[in-house]
Each structure stands twice: as C-alpha cells, then as structure tokens.
Amino acid sequence: MSKRIIQIDLNRVEGDLDFQLELEGGKVVDARCIGSMYRGFEQILISRKPKDSLVITPRICGICGTAQLNAAVLALEHLGGIPVPPAAMRIRNLCLMAETVQSDLRQSFLFFTADFCHPKYEPRSFYQKARAAFLPFKGSVHRGALEHSRHIVEIIALFGGQWPHSSYMLPGGVTTPASSRHIIDSLSILNKMTRWFEQDIIGTDLDSWLALQSADEFFTWLTAKDTHTNSAIGLFTLMSRDIGLHHLGFGTPHMLSYGAYDDPADAGTFPPQRKHLFRAGFLNGDTGNVEPFEQAEITEHVRYSWFQPYTGGRHPFQGQTIPDYQPHSDRYTWCKAPRYQDKVVQTGPLADALIDSEPLIRSLYQAEGGNAWLRQFSRLRRTARLLHKMREILHELAAHPNDPHMISPDTLEIPDGEGFGLVTAARGALGHWLQVTDGVISRYQVVTPTAWNASPKDSAGRHGHWESSLIGLTVDDPDDPVEIGHIIRSHDPCLVCTVHVLDTGKRITLWP
Amino acid sequence: MALSQMRHIICFGNELHGDDGFGTRVYAQLHRLSWPKNIEVFNAGVAGLNALRFLENCSQAILVDALVNFGNVGEICVLRPEDLADRPEQLTGHGLGLPYLLEALKVVRDPLPDILIVGVEIAAVSPFSSVLSDKTEQAVPKTVQLIRGLLSE
Numbered sequence: 001m002s003k004r005i006i007q008i009d010l011n012r013v014e015g016d017l018d019f020q021l022e023l024e025g026g027k028v029v030d031a032r033c034i035g036s037m038y039r040g041f042e043q044i045l046i047s048r049k050p051k052d053s054l055v056i057t058p059r060i061c062g063i064c065g066t067a068q069l070n071a072a073v074l075a076l077e078h079l080g081g082i083p084v085p086p087a088a089m090r091i092r093n094l095c096l097m098a099e100t101v102q103s104d105l106r107q108s109f110l111f112f113t114a115d116f117c118h119p120k121y122e123p124r125s126f127y128q129k130a131r132a133a134f135l136p137f138k139g140s141v142h143r144g145a146l147e148h149s150r151h152i153v154e155i156i157a158l159f160g161g162q163w164p165h166s167s168y169m170l171p172g173g174v175t176t177p178a179s180s181r182h183i184i185d186s187l188s189i190l191n192k193m194t195r196w197f198e199q200d201i202i203g204t205d206l207d208s209w210l211a212l213q214s215a216d217e218f219f220t221w222l223t224a225k226d227t228h229t230n231s232a233i234g235l236f237t238l239m240s241r242d243i244g245l246h247h248l249g250f251g252t253p254h255m256l257s258y259g260a261y262d263d264p265a266d267a268g269t270f271p272p273q274r275k276h277l278f279r280a281g282f283l284n285g286d287t288g289n290v291e292p293f294e295q296a297e298i299t300e301h302v303r304y305s306w307f308q309p310y311t312g313g314r315h316p317f318q319g320q321t322i323p324d325y326q327p328h329s330d331r332y333t334w335c336k337a338p339r340y341q342d343k344v345v346q347t348g349p350l351a352d353a354l355i356d357s358e359p360l361i362r363s364l365y366q367a368e369g370g371n372a373w374l375r376q377f378s379r380l381r382r383t384a385r386l387l388h389k390m391r392e393i394l395h396e397l398a399a400h401p402n403d404p405h406m407i408s409p410d411t412l413e414i415p416d417g418e419g420f421g422l423v424t425a426a427r428g429a430l431g432h433w434l435q436v437t438d439g440v441i442s443r444y445q446v447v448t449p450t451a452w453n454a455s456p457k458d459s460a461g462r463h464g465h466w467e468s469s470l471i472g473l474t475v476d477d478p479d480d481p482v483e484i485g486h487i488i489r490s491h492d493p494c495l496v497c498t499v500h501v502l503d504t505g506k507r508i509t510l511w512p
Numbered sequence: 513m514a515l516s517q518m519r520h521i522i523c524f525g526n527e528l529h530g531d532d533g534f535g536t537r538v539y540a541q542l543h544r545l546s547w548p549k550n551i552e553v554f555n556a557g558v559a560g561l562n563a564l565r566f567l568e569n570c571s572q573a574i575l576v577d578a579l580v581n582f583g584n585v586g587e588i589c590v591l592r593p594e595d596l597a598d599r600p601e602q603l604t605g606h607g608l609g610l611p612y613l614l615e616a617l618k619v620v621r622d623p624l625p626d627i628l629i630v631g632v633e634i635a636a637v638s639p640f641s642s643v644l645s646d647k648t649e650q651a652v653p654k655t656v657q658l659i660r661g662l663l664s665e
Contacts, residue, residue, distance in 0.1 A: 137615045
C-alpha cells in the first residue's frame with residue numbers, strides 16, 4: 001500500500017501551526033500537530049512585577065487579547081483576594097463577548113464556509129448558492145462578515161481605549177465606568193450587528209432562533225421557510241450534511257469548560273467558588289456525565305514537545321517551560337500536552353454548550369455525536385446567545401448608572417503567593433497560573449485553548465484532540481485534501497491552510 | 513488634517529522570522545525620521561485583518577512587506593495592488609497576507625486609497641531568527657530612500 005506524508009501549515013496571527021499527516025491508501029494513519037513557533041511569554045514574565053502581566057499577556061494573541069487580559073487580572077485578584085464590583089464584571093463580560101463574536105463570525109464565514117465553494121463541489125446542487133453566499137470577497141455572507149465583524153470590537157475600544165492588546169482591566173475592576181455615552185454607542189454597534197445576524201445569518205429574529213430546543217425542532221425549522229433554508233446557517237447546515245461533515249472529525253469524547261463570564265450576582269465570592277453565566281464542568285466521554293470542574297486535575301506533559309524533559313504530567317503550579325529544541329528527535333512541537341484527569345480533552349464552543357446544557361446542542365449531540373458540523377454549528381449558536389446576553393448586560397449597566405467600576409485594593413502591591421485565572425476565550429478554556437515570590441513573578445504558566453486542542457501526544461503516547469479527529473479519515477485526493485480542511489477549520493485554527501507534499505517537494509494550496 | 517491629504521506608510525512583517533522581518537526593520541528606520549503632519553508611519557506587524565484600520569482616513573498608502581518570487585534576492589520592487597491579483601500566495605503571508613487584506617479593503621472601503629506596495633525579494637523566512645540576510649539587510653536603507661522619494665513626488 002502506498003504511503004505518503006503531507007504537511008499542512010496553518011499560518012495564524014498568534015502563532016504558527018502545521019499538521020503532518022501520514023496517509024496509507026488515502027487513509028490518515030497518523031497525525032502530528034506541530035506548533036512551529038516558540039513564543040516565550042512565560043519566560044518574559046519571570047522576575048517582573050505581577051501587574052506587568054496586564055500589559056504583556058494581552059500581546060499573546062491578536063485575536064483573543066481581551067481573554068488573556070481577563071485571565072491575567074483574575075489570577076492577580078485570586079492571589080490577592082481582591083474583590084470586584086458587579087459593574088466591572090459586566091464591562092469585562094461585555095468586552096469578552098464582543099471579542100468572541102468577532103472571532104466566531106470571522107472563523108465561520110471568512111474561513112470555514114469558503115470551502116463549500118471548492119471546485120470539487122461543482123456537481124453538487126448547492127454549488128451556485130455556496131458561491132453566491134460564501135465565495136471570498138464576492139459572496140454576500142463573506143462580504144457581510146468582513147464588514148460587520150470589524151465593528152463589534154469597537155465596543156472594547158470604547159471601554160478599553162483600544163483593541164487589540166488593551167489593558168483596561170485592573171485588580172479590583174476596570175479603568176472606565178459605563179457612561180451613558182458608552183452604553184448608547186455600544187447599543188448602536190450591537191443593534192447593527194444583530195440586524196445583520198438576524199437577516200443574513202439566521203433568517204429570523206434572535207428570540208425565535210434561540211427558542212429552538214431540540215434536533216427535531218431545528219430540522220423542522222430549517223425547511224419551514226425559504227428564509228430559513230437560504231440563511232447562512234441554513235446553507236451551511238445543508239451543505240455540511242450533503243458532504244457528510246456530520247459523520248466526520250469527532251476527536252476525543254472528553255470535553256472541558258472553565259465556565260464563561262463571571263456572574264455579577266455572585267460578585268461577593270472569589271474564584272473558584274464564583275459562579276459563571278455559562279457553567280463550568282468536565283463532560284466525561286466514557287459516562288456521558290458532566291462532572292464538577294477542578295483545576296487541580298490539570299497537568300501538562302512534554303514527552304513529545306521541544307522542552308526540557310520531565311516525567312509524566314505536571315500541574316501548572318509545578319509547571320516548567322524551558323525550551324529545548326530537538327528537531328531530529330521524536331519530539332515535534334512547541335505545544336505542551338495538557339490533560340485533565342489524565343484524559344485527552346477538547347475545549348471550545350461545542351464543549352461549552354454541552355457542559356452548560358444548552359438544549360439544542362445537547363439534542364443534536366445525542367443524535368449524532370460531536371462531529372465537525374456540530375462543532376461549527378455550536379460556534380454560531382454561541383454568537384446568537386452572546387448577542388442576546390450583550391444586550392442584557394448593556395441594559396443592566398444602564399439600570400445601575402452610579403455603581404462603582406472599581407474597588408481600589410487595600411494595597412497597590414500584589415502580595416507573595418499564588419493564584420489562577422480561568423476564562424473562556426473564543427477557542428475555549430484559557431488559564432493563567434501565577435506565583436509571586438519576593439514581590440516579583442517567580443512562575444507564570446499559560447495554558448491556551450489551542451494547547452488543549454492542538455496538543456501533541458502525551459507521556460502515554462496518546463494523541464491530542466485535533467490529531468485524533470483526523471486519524472482514520474479517508475481522503476479522496478491527497479493532492480487536494482479538502483476533507484482535511486473542513487475538519488481542521490471546524491476546530492478554529494484560524495487562517496489559510498497550505499499543503500506541502502514532502503515526498504516531491506511540490507507545494508499546493510488547500511483551496512482557497 | 514483633511515482625509516484627502518493624509519498619506520500612510522504601513523509596514524508588515526514578523527521580526528522573529530528572519531527576512532520576514534524586513535518590513536518591521538524598515539519601519540524602525542522610517543519611525544526615526546521627521547515627517548510632515550500629513551504622513552503617518554505604522555508598524556502593522558502580523559496584524560492580519562486588523563490592519564484594515566491603518567488603511568482608513570488616508571488618500572494614499574504605501575505598504576511595505578517581504579516578497580517571494582518577484583525578482584532576485586535583495587531586489588526592491590514597487591507594485592500596484594493589481595500586480596498581486598493573480599498571485600495570492602506570493603507574498604510571505606503574515607496572517608492572511610497582503611493580497612487578502614487588499615481584497616478585504618475593497619469590500620469595506622469605497623473609494624479606495626491610492627496604494628503602492630514596496631517590497632524586497634527575500635532570501636529566506638527563518639523561524640526563531642531576528643537577523644536579516646545580508647542582501648535583505650542592505651535593501652533596508654535603500655527602501656527607506658525609495659519611500660522618501662515616492663512621498664516627495
């Protein structure tokens with residue numbers, strides 16, 4: 001049986017990712033997810049003052065800098081026992097939601113749906129509709145996503161002065177209160193986005209869409225009206241299922257969510273007791289039960305990573321990040337391999353929705369499992385939930401105009417000790433673990449959503465989630481493996497994929 | 513300053529990837545120079561679509577980036593957006609790359625600013641290296657001179 005290796009580079013704003021796949025007779029028999037860029041943020045933070053993390057960590061990512069900032073400030077507040085007023089939580093939540101909405105819309109309609117316009121699908125009945133809606137720069141939905149997605153983060157700029165890389169969250173709150181001008185301007189931005197989302201993406205009003213509670217209700221809705229069928233989510237669903245994406249790309253059955261958005265009604269408590277608007281938990285894929293989440297169960301392995309070796313897995317508070325590039329060994333990535341309860345897990349909008357018991361997503365999951373279509377569908381379902389929630393938050397801020405946006409900490413210095421900050425970024429569970437000794441940072445460990453999902457093999461040789469979602473896949477044309485593109489993009493790795501065929505040196509592009 | 517008078521110089525590149533940092537190195541030199549009020553210099557780094565902001569509120573924009581397969585190594589090229597139209601993968605690609613950015617600009621801005629692309633054919637994109645190759649390094653001051661000349665026209 002012929003054997004070949006293909007390598008897929010995933011060029012991302014926030015770091016470089018490659019896939020190296022081994023094919024036998026067109027079937028993927030091994031996969032290696034390669035983080036090809038070492039960042040070194042954890043080392044940069046060592047010996048700095050603790051609050052430097054508020055300026056440095058938002059630079060980790062050009063897409064989810066708000067999430068990094070939120071995790072950093074939560075770690076400082078956890079360490080210092082610093083309370084936060086409800087208004088500050090609302091502003092933080094609002095901004096984090098805006099960032100997630102932008103990321104989800106761009107992921108969906110700039111990257112994922114463009115693959116439906118691949119020439120391979122020309123014989124399919126959906127092809128002309130796909131081009132009319134999703135063709136890059138020409139399709140109506142692609143153009144709409146380009147225009148509307150760029151404005152939603154202006155809400156962050158209103159409160160944070162800039163986006164990306166803002167530093168407006170401080171221990172005890174945020175730098176700016178929600179003035180009536182901020183609220184009105186934010187509502188204006190949100191209204192425009194919501195109108196476009198209702199008209200072009202879901203083909204109905206937000207409340208009706210969110211009222212769909214089960215797989216049966218959704219599939220009945222899908223064909224009930226032309227506006228539903230021809231909405232972006234209708235087209236995306238019908239095209240995905242026509243090519244069988246609901247049968248592909250499952251990966252690990254274990255799912256993790258840190259919970260999303262601190263609950264302002266629970267402002268009197270501290271993490272990890274503080275409640276979230278969307279629940280935290282661990283979906284045990286063996287039992288199907290959602291178990292309480294406990295951050296102490298997290299470890300990171302480096303057996304297949306380019307870091308100085310240690311045995312087994314270590315909790316981030318015992319974590320070690322010492323680069324040790326060994327290109328000619330069996331180590332293959334700059335990503336560590338995080339595990340939860342020693343299990344390979346996935347994180348992201350599908351995990352978040354299932355753990356939060358979102359009825360429609362749970363129903364679809366029970367019917368067909370956690371496939372590539374449902375993973376992408378969950379992302380768009382989340383957009384609707386967040387647009388709804390953002391409006392609620394703005395109304396809550398308007399209803400409490402004089403609430404404090406900051407509770408000044410008793411002391412300006414962060415004491416020695418340790419703390420962690422856990423948030424839900426656009427791509428899933430993001431955590432910062434911080435230790436302060438003699439007034440400076442002695443250890444800082446960041447475990448990103450992509451570290452969870454793009455993890456390499458661990459000490460036991462178990463593949464990470466993305467890797468396992470590709471193993472077993474049959475590719476029609478190894479020179480143009482569009483199936484791989486669908487699955488990889490459903491995981492939200494971000495930008496364009498190019499394919500290098502190593503055995504010939506020939507370079508081809510995974511369309512577009 | 514009226515929109516019609518503003519001219520932006522926008523430099524792209526990843527300074528941690530060898531010659532891919534060409535644009536960023538040019539920015540560092542441009543930034544040290546004195547410019548009239550109607551000229552602004554931006555370091556877009558690897559901003560991807562976020563760089564659209566730098567293309568607002570200006571009537572002319574000069575984009576600086578590394579090039580692949582446009583000439584001999586070290587050769588400086590001045591291109592128009594239409595020169596990239598059929599070569600979507602030819603630039604080194606920071607995030608989504610300049611061709612994508614320019615296509616996106618057509619969707620979100622009308623009328624378009626007048627755009628020139630100034631780049632150098634690079635030798636190699638070298639991960640984990642902050643050093644430019646000799647010929648690319650030599651092209652940096654020449655590119656700065658070229659841009660000054662373009663803006664004095």
